[in-house]
Amino acid sequence: MATLNIDSLGNSDDVVMPGRDPIWDSITAEAMLEAEKEPILSSFLYASILSHDCLERALGFVLANRLHDSTLLETQLMDIFNYAMMNDSGFQHAVRQDIQAFKDRDPACASYSWALLYLKGYHSLESYRVAHALWNQGQKVLALTLQSRINEVWAVDIHPAAKIGEGVLLDHGTGLVIGETAVVENNVCLMQGVTLGGTGKQTGSRHPKVGQGAHIGAGAIILGNITVGEGAIVAAGSLVLKDVPPFSMVEGNPAKIVGNLEDDDPSTTMKHGQTKF
CATH class of the missing domain: 1.10.3130.10 (serine acetyltransferase, domain 1)
Incomplete structure (x- = not known):
């Protein structure tokens, strides 16, 4: 253009x-x-x-x-x-x-x-x-x-250099922060108060990468150049500092894996806590 x-x-x-x-x-x-x-x-x-x-x-x-x-x-x-x-x-x-x-x-x-x-x-x-x-x-x-x-x-607050795919749902949106090198793939759901932030003052790729169809709950904080896998759920209020495997659910501070998903498309079903061990 x-x-x-x-x-x-x-x-x-x-x-x-x-x-x-x-x-x-x-x-x-x-x-x-x-x-x-x-x-x-x-x-x-x-x-x-x-x-x-x-x-x-x-x-x-x-x-x-x-x-x-x-x-x-x-x-x-x-x-x-x-x-x-x-x-x-x-x-x-x-x-x-x-x-x-x-x-x-x-x-x-x-x-x-x-x-x-x-x-x-x-x-x-x-x-x-x-x-x-x-x-x-x-x-x-x-x-x-x-x-x-x-x-x-x-x-x-979304940095204009961040990369966001299609079919994305920003539910409410209030308090959302997405940093400069963050990547959000297609069909992701981000609830209010989510932070995709960096850590420290390093340059280069320093923000989270969120895979297709992931669901990030309200108030979740995800920091650093880490990956939230395809179809994963981050529970509301969680602090995520490590990679999240695809089709898993993490919760807590710091976040830990609490199960695998019953549904393979949580951002579409909008079921925040459907897991199995």
């Missing part, structure tokens, strides 16, 4: 629009029904969803309205978000995989539109994706500025 120049973006009218999109169709249908049920919200739903022609533009509008301040203008943010999302098919796929994860796996998320409009876990994750794109194309100051606003608004 070319380096972003916000002064030359305009309305991004030259981008290629996505094709048929069942998720977007569902979101617009949900918004129309909600507008009928709650007429007082009709203007809000029109501005946030129904006035847009795709998920990317609606998401850019929602995020810009949440993150702008007196010096980081809403129109500038919308240009940045639209450029990042509309010019990257991989980004577009991740946005949809993420919202599907919230819809399927968060029992408090009754519809796609709820995730788009109200869930700060989804908002902070997609805003991180924009910051990550900026970081990768060398616009590190802009990426860090966006990271700072995400932290201020949603209390979610």
Whole structure:
């Protein structure tokens, strides 16, 4: 992706629009029904969803309205978000995989539109994706500025250099910290208050690597360049300082293995404690 120049973006009218999109169709249908049920919200739903022609533009509008301040203008943010999302098919796929994860796996998320409009876990994750794109194309100051606003608004601190896969669920999100060299693979669930942190002042790869489908419980602290294996569970409140084997459950301070999993996909089942010895 070319380096972003916000002064030359305009309305991004030259981008290629996505094709048929069942998720977007569902979101617009949900918004129309909600507008009928709650007429007082009709203007809000029109501005946030129904006035847009795709998920990317609606998401850019929602995020810009949440993150702008007196010096980081809403129109500038919308240009940045639209450029990042509309010019990257991989980004577009991740946005949809993420919202599907919230819809399927968060029992408090009754519809796609709820995730788009109200869930700060989804908002902070997609805003991180924009910051990550900026970081990768060398616009590190802009990426860090966006990271700072995400932290201020949603209390979610994800370094823009961290690598996060698709279909990730940040349930609640509040207090989440993900360090610079952390890696989170596809379909992981991270609950509120999770820390993927480093230890000491060493440079290089110094943060955790979380395997596909792992589930990290609320308040868990995982420190150092260690691996949480595929499909593993870290119980709430645990302190993890050593590698966690795939499809195992650890708990405690310091965390120890307490069993193997009955289910091989804990981030999807959302069962935090299903183990067998």
